[in-house]
Amino acid sequence: MSLFLTLCQQTIGAKHVLSKQDEMQTYVSDWRQREVGKALAILIPSNTEEVAALVKLCAEHQIGIVPQGGNTGLVLGSIPDQSGTCVVLSLRRLNRIRSVDTSNNTMTVEAGCLLAEVQGAAQQAGRLYPLSLASEGSCTIGGNLSTNAGGTAVLRYGNARELCLGLEVVTATGEIWNGLRGLRKDNTGYDLRDLYIGAEGTLGIITAAVIKLFPIPKSEVTALVALADVNAALKLLSHVQDHTGASLTGFELFSDFCLHLVYKHFAELPKIFESSYPQYVLLELASAETQEHTYSQLEFALEAALQSGLIIDVVIANSLSQSTSIWKMRELISSAQAREGKNIKHDISLPVSQIGEFISQTDALLQTAFPGCRMLSFGHLGDGNLHYNVSPPVDQLDSDFLLEQAAVNRIVHDSVHLHHGSISAEHGIGTLKKEELLVYKSPLEMRLMQSIKTALDPHQLMNPGKVI
Incomplete structure (x- = not known):
């Protein structure tokens, strides 16, 4: 050595x-x-x-x-x-922004660039790179692509895969594939780019990427809506989409328990509502229209929802600071749960139409198996990605509850499978879910994945022990 x-x-x-x-x-x-x-x-x-x-x-x-x-x-x-x-x-030293092409609405960046730095460079060029994550100050573009990261704007702009046009990759044999093509149409054989995106470094090493840029919206309006249940949130999603179309950028769901923990551990945050409600949706519109037009568009849609009884209460942010406060509540949910204690996390995706049924049925199954467990459900309702986390009962030690992780996972993942979902939406498989993948992927899918792995990494040296 x-x-x-x-x-x-x-x-x-x-x-x-x-x-x-x-x-x-x-x-x-x-x-x-x-x-x-x-x-x-x-x-x-x-x-x-x-x-x-x-x-x-x-x-x-x-x-x-x-x-x-x-x-x-x-x-x-x-x-x-x-x-x-x-x-x-x-890859932290591969942190250069190689070029910006505003006519083509693309930017070529190296894999070690921080997401926040890429967002800033796009803004300086008068453009938007819409991928947005809580860890954007420390995560990198290469990491985002390796897990096909999602975030809060997938509803409108798509996952990391949809935001990438081309890649530069070092193969498992040390060759350099230059696929840095800023083309939106290129049907010249197999899409190698899509093989490497989401592969978690098991097929090769992404060293650079051509990413999509977009015009910066001229207006943004944020609202926090209170609802009786998740099914009402699903109806609201359709209602707002009918009224606002592609302007709907974010549609985030979280429960009252989520908000309770945020206020408990971040007491300095201003309360938006005087009362508590079962469920909340944070939604955001972004448009090329004026601020007044976008505000009126959202106000009209939510007033109709309020009058029909679809929603219970609503606050539309009337300032940047109020909008920031509303988003802060959503962004601090994970931190608040971490301060509350250890928990069992699940990053899952479901057909949007199935989310209400999944939550009600799976909550009941978990309460039967682990009475008093506390459910922290939140996520990107607009694209079907739910962070479904389970905290121990208030009278049980975290360490004791974590011993039940395998049993909790089985209940949750079986329910996800029953509702035609996925056990990993945006975090990947790594080693944590490697064995679970064998339970829910068909033998044929696993054989096909292994064939690709063997073909591109014959000596099994790329991120060994991960995914498959």
Whole structure:
């Protein structure tokens, strides 16, 4: 191994090859501090050519590679296992914005660029990059693409896959595929781009991407709506879409318990409603029309919903600060639950029409099996992505409840499958859901996936032990 590390040092410089335990700690630790892996070394190249050279070295010495962006993943996909035989290849130094083409509405960026920096660069160019996540200050474009990240604007703009036109990838053999084409139509064979997006680094290493840009909306209006139940929220979604069309950018659902925890742990936040209600929807319109027109459009739609009894109460933000406060409530749900204690998380997707039935049936099943468990349901209702988290009863230790994780997961995932959903919407599989995938994917699907893996990574060196 000393020869291998020496060759790595010669390739990218000794200071960019970390092998001491204290130097490697942050690279091998899970974002939620649940797991700590072990690595042979951390390699931090500065460009695509160096990535390719390192991959060739790893192939020659049969060293597994764990690609890593911001290490903000939630399914243990970006850290190594306990064997200590793999290297972590960090892309944080590949952080250049290579070009901006406002006529083509595209930007070419390297994989290590922070999402927030890409958003800022787009804004400076008079454009919008609409991918928006709570971790945007620390997650990277490469990580977003490797998990096909979603976020709050999928309803209008789509997932990371739909926001990407082309890729640059270092293959498992150390070759560089330059697919950085800013084309919206290109039917010249198999779509290799889509193979690498969402593959969690198991097929190759994304080093750069051509991403889509959009005009910056001239107006944005946010509202918080109170409802009696989830089915009312689903009816409201159709109602608002009928009235506003493509202007509807965000439609976020969260329960009263979510809001209760946010106010409990972030008491400085102003309360929007004087009373509590069973469910809430945060919705946002963004338009090329004037602020007054967009506000009136949303006001008309929500007034009709209020008069018909579809919704109970509503507040439309009349200032940027009030809009920010409403969004802050939604963004702090996960942090509030973390402060409340440990919980069992699920990132699932369902046909939008099935969400109400899923929640009512699965809540009942969990209460029967684990009386007093507390349900924290929130997510992107407009695209069917639900974060369905289960907290222990108030009188039970977190550590004791976490021992029931497998049983909780089985109830939730079986119910997801029954309702024709997916056990992973936007977080990926990693190692956390690897065994679950075998339960819900057909044998044929697994064989096809394994065939692709074997073809593109014959020595099984790319992010070993993840996904399949």
